[in-house]
Amino acid sequence: MKHYFYLLVIVGVWVSSLAVNADEALKGLLPVFGKPLKAAKLPKDGLARAQVELGRILYHEKRLSRDNSISCNSCHDTVGFGVDGEKFSVGFQNHLTGRNSPTSMNAFMHIAQFWDGRAPTVEEQAKGPILAGGEMAMPSAEAVVQKLSKIDGYEELFKKAFPKSNPAITYDNVGKAIGAYERLFVTPGRFDKLLAGKAEALKEKEINGLKKFVTVGCVSCHTGNLLGGNTYQKLGVQKPWPNQKDQGRFDLTKKEADKMFFKVPSLRNIAKTGPYFHDGSSDKLDDAVMRMASHQLGKELSKEDQEDIVAFLKSLTGRLPKVVAAPPKSFPGQ
Numbered sequence: 001m002k003h004y005f006y007l008l009v010i011v012g013v014w015v016s017s018l019a020v021n022a023d024e025a026l027k028g029l030l031p032v033f034g035k036p037l038k039a040a041k042l043p044k045d046g047l048a049r050a051q052v053e054l055g056r057i058l059y060h061e062k063r064l065s066r067d068n069s070i071s072c073n074s075c076h077d078t079v080g081f082g083v084d085g086e087k088f089s090v091g092f093q094n095h096l097t098g099r100n101s102p103t104s105m106n107a108f109m110h111i112a113q114f115w116d117g118r119a120p121t122v123e124e125q126a127k128g129p130i131l132a133g134g135e136m137a138m139p140s141a142e143a144v145v146q147k148l149s150k151i152d153g154y155e156e157l158f159k160k161a162f163p164k165s166n167p168a169i170t171y172d173n174v175g176k177a178i179g180a181y182e183r184l185f186v187t188p189g190r191f192d193k194l195l196a197g198k199a200e201a202l203k204e205k206e207i208n209g210l211k212k213f214v215t216v217g218c219v220s221c222h223t224g225n226l227l228g229g230n231t232y233q234k235l236g237v238q239k240p241w242p243n244q245k246d247q248g249r250f251d252l253t254k255k256e257a258d259k260m261f262f263k264v265p266s267l268r269n270i271a272k273t274g275p276y277f278h279d280g281s282s283d284k285l286d287d288a289v290m291r292m293a294s295h296q297l298g299k300e301l302s303k304e305d306q307e308d309i310v311a312f313l314k315s316l317t318g319r320l321p322k323v324v325a326a327p328p329k330s331f332p333g334q
Helices: 002-029 046-059 122-131 141-149 154-161 171-182 190-195 204-216 285-297 303-314
Strands: 232-234 261-263
Touching: 002 204, 046 154, 046 171, 122 141, 122 171, 141 154, 141 171, 154 171, 204 303, 285 303
Parallel strands: none
Antiparallel strands: 232 261
16 A cells, blocks of 8 residues: 555656646747737827727728728627738729738738838828729828718817827828727737647647647748737748749849748737638648748648647637727718
8 A cells, every 4th residue: 555655645746746847848949939919908198099999990981992982890890809810901993902912910010011021110101002993992191081981070180189280181091090090909819828838728739730730831031929920931832832923022123033932920819811822822721820830941741740730720810909900980970
């Protein structure tokens, strides 16, 4: 009986040791992901709050499009993880955008905006689709200003948000206001609890997936607390991407070295933001994982590895606070 007791003690110590070692091994994987995300709060400062609330209205304002049918939110839904769920978004006169609409969630923390990084900030990005012929299709920045100026209530809102600007309604201020709102688009989730030291935040299968995500090599591009969004990478490092029509940053820079280079997307909320890739060519996450392993890493994943990595990716789902995601209670002139 005494020997049995000692055996139990030894086994218990051994199991505890394994658990400690496992925890230490897990901790060793986490520094590459940086600090946990924290939900943004509505600003208390009157001026900052005025800019955010004006931005909320403009983000949802369909009258910023030529035919009054499309808003930023049409393609980047605040209650739909910042996307519309379409392969290509529908713009003015049913024109389909040439690339899949990336999520607006957490985007302000990216290295730049759009798949090719052609806008440095969300403030600049916000001004692009409004004037794009196949998107919201307003003919000019001046036309936007004139249209807003004729709507009762906007002059007052712009003056409150930009008291030192004369005139108050300018196209730059439209971008600044929308950007102020988008800078609240932070979606922390269970993964952030893990980054904060709570190992129990993720289930065993998700932890296994995290480990494989690192060891397989996914983390070589999808790093930082957004798991991407902070670098450009060639699509088709090991195996050419099937769709070569869109050459990525090359179309912007005309530099040979930029052919097929795109901004690495953040994997935050990835389970909710399909279809995937700039060309929307994968409808399902498990297919996207297998294609990335093949084209970027030159590896063929086992079914188990694929399922574990997908389980981990699903743990990256978060939510905007309702007070941020909510549409405006009313619109000027309505």
